[in-house]
Amino acid sequence: MPHVTREAGPVVIDIENITKEYVMGEEIVRALRGVTLQIRRNEYLAVMGPSGSGKSTLMNMLGCLDTPSSGRYEFNGRNVKEMDDDELAAIRNREIGFVFQTFNLLPRANALRNVELPLIYAGVDPETRQQRAERALIDVGLGDRIHHKPNELSGGQRQRVAIARALVNDPSIILADEPTGNLDSKTGDEIMALLEDLYQRGNTIILVTHERDIAVHARRTIHLRDGLIEMDHTGIVPELDAAIAT
Numbered sequence: 001m002p003h004v005t006r007e008a009g010p011v012v013i014d015i016e017n018i019t020k021e022y023v024m025g026e027e028i029v030r031a032l033r034g035v036t037l038q039i040r041r042n043e044y045l046a047v048m049g050p051s052g053s054g055k056s057t058l059m060n061m062l063g064c065l066d067t068p069s070s071g072r073y074e075f076n077g078r079n080v081k082e083m084d085d086d087e088l089a090a091i092r093n094r095e096i097g098f099v100f101q102t103f104n105l106l107p108r109a110n111a112l113r114n115v116e117l118p119l120i121y122a123g124v125d126p127e128t129r130q131q132r133a134e135r136a137l138i139d140v141g142l143g144d145r146i147h148h149k150p151n152e153l154s155g156g157q158r159q160r161v162a163i164a165r166a167l168v169n170d171p172s173i174i175l176a177d178e179p180t181g182n183l184d185s186k187t188g189d190e191i192m193a194l195l196e197d198l199y200q201r202g203n204t205i206i207l208v209t210h211e212r213d214i215a216v217h218a219r220r221t222i223h224l225r226d227g228l229i230e231m232d233h234t235g236i237v238p239e240l241d242a243a244i245a246t
């Protein structure tokens, strides 16, 4: 069944000519060399490109986890450079949910506790915290696994715990960096179905991947190469297969 493409809302992420340089002793690594990009609310965007092209660096910028060397970044019409630590923390905790390839769960905490974590940082009281974490776990299909620790869960279940944790603060944007990179293809499909569902419920999805099979789930694809956007394409067009093969 073809998926419905939703109408995108106002621009939420607006970056212009962003660069990022890492100084490594004598050498300077130019990870981003002038990226300009606008992302609207309720877009589903895939960021593609070969290893080392700057995908994770761009994602860290978008998520306000790192600051650019130069260029402008406006989030929701506000210049990120002018935000203080509290405002940045509020964006990271409430506006954006992060999903990483390696899940990044606390090994000794059960699923419920892992999902509660962002709410602890946000100062939510224990009872509300537990209710919301439980709800988020039920939403990702793990209602019967809330007391399991990461090593008592499969890879797909661990990633679903990580997604529940990303969702528990009800963020509008999901930033997922290679979310299926450590999963077999069937489990990866389940995670992609979950992201599609979030998109259909009104979330903005930014998906970083080097795999075309994963990127086809998005409604728009950008390609990075050597720290620059070499293509920005709306829609899913199979004939581009050959052109974008990395």
Ligand SMILES: Nc1ncnc2c1ncn2[C@@H]1O[C@H](COP(=O)(O)OP(=O)(O)O)[C@@H](O)[C@H]1O
Pocket: 022, 023, 024, 029, 030, 031, 049, 050, 051, 052, 053, 054, 055, 056, 057, 058
């Ligand atoms: N913390 C860092 N210090 C130095 N160089 C880095 C750092 N992070 C990334 N790089 C370099 O920047 C480039 C882009 O990396 P990255 O954004 O991780 O690419 P991708 O996610 O597309 O594989 C690479 O050349 C990488 O080696």
Ligand SMILES: [Mg+2]
Pocket: 055, 056, 057
């Ligand atoms: Mg990466």
